[in-house]
Amino acid sequence: MVSGLRSISSACIGLGREYYRGIFPSAILEEVPADAPPLLLFDIDGTLMRKSGPHHRQVLVDAVKLVTGLEATTDHIPVQGMLDRDILAWMLRDAGAGKSLIKKWMPAVVEHAQRLYTECCPDLRRKVCPGVRPLLRLITGRGIRIGLVTGNLSAIGWKKVERAGIRDHFSFGAFAEEGKDRATLAARAIAHARRNRWITRDSMIVLFGDHENDILAAKANGIRSVAVATGLSRPDALLKLQPDFLLPDLRDCPLEEILS
Numbered sequence: 246m247v248s249g250l251r252s253i254s255s256a257c258i259g260l261g262r263e264y265y266r267g268i269f270p271s272a273i274l275e276e277v278p279a280d281a282p283p284l285l286l287f288d289i290d291g292t293l294m295r296k297s298g299p300h301h302r303q304v305l306v307d308a309v310k311l312v313t314g315l316e317a318t319t320d321h322i323p324v325q326g327m328l329d330r331d332i333l334a335w336m337l338r339d340a341g342a343g344k345s346l347i348k349k350w351m352p353a354v355v356e357h358a359q360r361l362y363t364e365c366c367p368d369l370r371r372k373v374c375p376g377v378r379p380l381l382r383l384i385t386g387r388g389i390r391i392g393l394v395t396g397n398l399s400a401i402g403w404k405k406v407e408r409a410g411i412r413d414h415f416s417f418g419a420f421a422e423e424g425k426d427r428a429t430l431a432a433r434a435i436a437h438a439r440r441n442r443w444i445t446r447d448s449m450i451v452l453f454g455d456h457e458n459d460i461l462a463a464k465a466n467g468i469r470s471v472a473v474a475t476g477l478s479r480p481d482a483l484l485k486l487q488p489d490f491l492l493p494d495l496r497d498c499p500l501e502e503i504l505s
């Protein structure tokens with residue numbers, strides 16, 4: 246799918262603008278403007294890394310079993326773009342739990358899932374998506390702050406980026422337990438950055454993600470969206486939601502165009 250998109254388009258697709266690969270922007274980037282520093286937010290699964298899912302899915306199943314005794318599964322759940330707590334609620338519902346029991350069990354299930362994942366998370370360095378490491382180095386080198394906006398529970402999200410060897414690039418994040426949907430999580434991340442005076446009203450804020458829900462979250466917050474076709478969402482489905490940019494992957498990411 247991804248290679249297909251690359252062959253269709255030697256240029257990255259930016260709606261209303263074109264960016265041609267080959268003009269790598271690092272040499273002509275200007276310094277971060279002191280009065281309006283940008284903020285870049287990244288989804289994890291399908292965006293920073295892919296195929297890191299099996300252990301994640303398994304700890305959700307194991308945590309449900311541990312806390313409730315119920316046999317649950319994620320096999321029939323389209324987990325991409327979902328928040329972990331919503332996945333857990335779906336699993337519990339399908340395993341026979343009612344609303345009140347789900348509410349009662351959820352805190353313990355969430356706690357155990359996070360603990361189990363930190364104990365079993367594999368080495369994820371080979372799961373990092375193409376172009377991610379150089380892009381993160383470029384952004385960090387410019388002194389731009391980077392945060393996570395992810396449907397992962399916090400301990401799971403932090404452990405993934407740690408085991409992928411990219412933890413040091415991220416100073417903060419918004420995670421599944423902090424909101425009901427991705428738009429809320431993005432809003433929380435932005436509010437956190439504002440409170441800490443990392444950004445001003447004029448700052449360019451960008452959300453990178455691989456799923457339709459990431460684009461919707463960016464739009465709901467009035468920030469720029471960069472869709473990247475390294476997840477399971479089809480490029481044409483992403484394009485339908487009119488992201489500001491759609492990239493086949495993060496190689497040769499047109500950062501200057503994105504921030505302009």
Ligand SMILES: [Mg+2]
Pocket residue numbers: 288289290291292325326454455456476
């Ligand atoms: Mg994703």
